[in-house]
Amino acid sequence: MTRFKIIFFVGLALFCSLLTYPQTNTKTTEERIEYANALLKEGTLKKDSSILAEAYYLFGKIENGLGHSEKSLEWFLKSLRIVEKRQMPFEEGRLYWQIGGLAFQNGQKEEFERLKLKAKEVFIKGNSRKGLQQFYPELVENFDNTNQKDRAVILIQKANSIRPTNPDSSLVIFDKAIEVLKGYENEFFTLSNAQAGKAEILASRGIFDQAESLLNELTSRMSSSLGGNPTFRAIVYNSWYKYYQHKNDYKNALEYLLLLIEEDKIIFEADRNGALSKLKIEYETEKNELTLKENLAEIRNQKIIITIILIGLVIAVCLIFLFYYLLNSRAKTIKTNNILIKEQNHRVKNNLQLISSLINLQKEKVTDAVSQRALEDTQFRLESMAILHRQLYDGKNAGVVNLKKFLTNVIEYALNSFGLKEQVEIIENLEEIELEPDKAIALGLIINELITNSCKYAIPFSKNPQLKFELTKDVDSLITLSYADNGPGITKKEGYRNGFGMELIKMQTTQLKGKLKIDTFDKFYLTISFIK
Template identity: 30%
Template sequence: MKWIVVFLFFSITLKTEAQVYFSNGEMKYRQVFLDTDDFGDDYLENLEKSLEKLKNDSLRLKVLNDLGYFTHTRNLKKSLSIINKGLEEARKKGNVYWEGKLQVSQGAILLRLDELDWAEMVLKSAIEKIPENETWLLYTNLGYVFERRGNLGEAFEYASKTLKIGEKYGDEKAIAMAYSDMSNLFWKQGKPSIGLEYGLKSLALFEKRNLLDLDFDFTLHVVGNNLIKLNRLDEALGYFQKSIAIGEKYGFYNNLSDTYIALSDLYNQKGDYIAAEKSGLEALKYAELLENDFMIMRSLLSLGKSNNSIGHFSHAIEFLEKSIQVATNDFGDKYYLSLVYLELSKAYEGDKKFAKALEASRTYDKLKQSVFTAEADQRISLLQTEMNVSQKENTINLQEARLEKQKILQIFILTLAGFLVVILGISYVVLVRRKKYNLLLEKQNLEKEHLLKEIHHRVKNNLETISSLLALQTAKIDNKEFQGIMEETQNRVHSIGMIHQRLYQGGNLKTIEMKDFFLNLGEYIIDTFNASQRVSLICTMEPLELEIDQAIPIGLIVNELLSNSLKYAFPNGNKGSIKVSLSERESHLYLQVSDNGIGIGTNPEVHGSGFGTQLIQLLTRQLDGKMSLVTNSGTEVFFEFQIHKAA
């Protein structure tokens, strides 16, 4: 009887202590945010105590992994210590599976400690140790590593891997995580409309699971960020408030700091600078509780922004310089570090410290270029001008002081009056001569413009001659493959010829209007393939003019993609449409070509010589761009090109 009482006491104690309990002759464990959402203040403490009573190796390693992973929401260094202990036990017992699972948790913690290279090494080491259906969390964290480095293309690839694993095994949590990460990446790329779409899809899946976990909380924050960029501030506020409620309920310090930083930006946009600073201080509080330097530096950045907004430049400088000190020289995330230097430049400028403002602006430009692309030198030039003006104002003040001391103002005015008479006479003569000279220049410009049009006309005619020769030669070729290559070459020549035709026919000899060019190019290529009755071209873009150095490579890229769609996307006489759009935002060109055909599949068959693909890659590098391919429904290709303009 005494043994039974002791046994019951032991069982009740374990059940009280963090979901570990005895049932049907064995120890069992209810996982938080899977079997339960009971994640109170004492959960982690009780879970740690229950480890002493766990003898089953696999169950003990599972509890150690969960304890370490969820501790990272409140204390990163302690969580890493717990995971390292679990790894040591797993390796001693030769348990490869739990070694891999613990390495995934270790990588997640390391990247939050800004140990990006170590995190990447650990995560990649775990890939072969765990089953494919459980690798989605590993790929999610690898995506975070590359996102923190500013390599958004690589990060998107890992999010796509997470999505494919989720779809293959019907894992809604993996799919929701992939959508959440894509939403965050689109937000960073400055595409909030697409980001919002993916964020809402992620939230719908999380809500279907009916568990308010860490990742659901983070996705609320991401949706709010996208809404801020869309200037839907009141809607964003609702998502942030819901995120904060979950974070405070469960003690998700990292998410709380993140969301309060975003709230600070929101209140800044609303003009409520007191609320903005208060939110920044809340962000800093949770970042310091977590002992996370990455979140601390971002919290200090938000406080610098809010102080800049209200004109407290000296306070802003103090917060921003401290942010840089926390980041240190080898800080991994250059995206946020660049934002610190941008705000620091504004603060120095507001504080009349133009030399320091110029230096901070240059550092911002360098960091921004290493992550995405360098912005135009306009801001630096402006700061240089302001600094020069400030120096000239000081010189003028000294000269005026000397003039007052010397008391020669009256003599100066009389002398100046005499000079003015002479200058007026000289000015009249100069104006008459300049008028004649301007008329001569105008005449010469008209002659040069006529000559340039003639050159473009002749180039276009020569290209047409080459195209015709290619057509004649093609007609005599029996080999279908070689004949196809010749036809593709003819289309490329014709594409370039169309650009020169636009130049001599248009009013501007330097630029091409791309929407009209795409429509004419598409009509020509569709006619070439005899597909005008079954394939239509949709050009969803505003009129946009490009210089010839950009227009020709982009025209050739679109030529290749249109040809590929017509050859492979609509087999057996299928009907469909091809969409082309080109837009310019913030010194970038965004090109999108998509079709609603059969798509290329997960293992696309290589057609032809592959020259078209090589040409697209070469032209993309020539334009200092990058390409992304999406094959969810049909085929969709995105390009992002930098625009290099003279300062």
């Protein structure tokens, strides 16, 4: 018998810390985590902050139950930030109470009292009867409309709190709670808590028959759905253990203690699995939050890029409109200038024709052959300029002259003027070159003088008269005009060497900033080179 007592008390010492069980919660830790996680997903999906606040609150309670006060505080504060904004008095006061409990666990009694008072103020200010019923039952005992089921829960909490110091009052309160709960068919777990508390008080007083009757009623519920709940079974085994302990029946007490230990193992395993599930959920939650942050950062970057692109597009569109406006204005200006230039060239052409007509009238009145020849030469020179202005006026581009077309017209007019077009062989190699009008006039005058010179001093002395013209431009924009006839050369043209025609050619070459070269005296061959 002595050996049996030693084993019993050793077992009692080892497991006395496991003998206090939740009085109202029927769910295992794993089930509570799954429920809280389901609320978290629902709140995230619906974007409902009140659901998220409830999920955070439940996670805080779970962490507190597992002894993780810091994690618990983090969840409670996340929930509190939401309920304060949404003005939810019951949830807000409940959170202050829970945070105060954490402060009490850490030895911060003043902070605990302050937060408890804060919770009370929130309940009263928000007229939260539910909060007062749950946390301050003494303030609502006289409310006529208090929910009886909630009142029974409050009574059980109050009875348990005063049982060690005032078992008589505790027994009366347990009876009240039992009487209330018998009217509710689905509150067997809460009723069992009240009956277990009453049975322990009766057994401690030696009223074993009534205590045993209550415990038998508890045991009968093992065959119901409650029997599958390890917490309920632990309450039943704990109640029998204490019953036999008070009867000094240590054999049966040890038997129920061993059963209690087995239930503790099941509860511990469930809590361990729940903790693992919780850690997994936290890992997945943090992983999802990290992914969400990365996605948000990517979205922000995309928004910045899109904003920059839109700004760039707006700037580009503005530049396009500006460019179009400037281009349109320039086109109008160019068109106006072309009209003005053509009008000017037309007037110059008319004036040149008028001057040519006046010279022609004067020539008919002059009887001196030398004077007539001088007037004819002047008329030829004027006609060269008239041809140029006629081409400028008739052409599409009033700012440049097509040299090939211009020089061909000058050559044709000069030979027609002497009546030698059909008698002279023209050899042309003229490239398509465009030149500004001032330089084109200079070339026209030079060609006119050269043809006039050949018609006077070369063609009359040649059986098969030829005139060669070559106009080229190299990659450096150097334009070269070559002219040759098959006459006797300058040796027979001494009068021309120092005449007005040669002086005019030299003057026009200087105007072109070009170089004049006569290569041979057997046949007349002249080149003029200048930069375009």
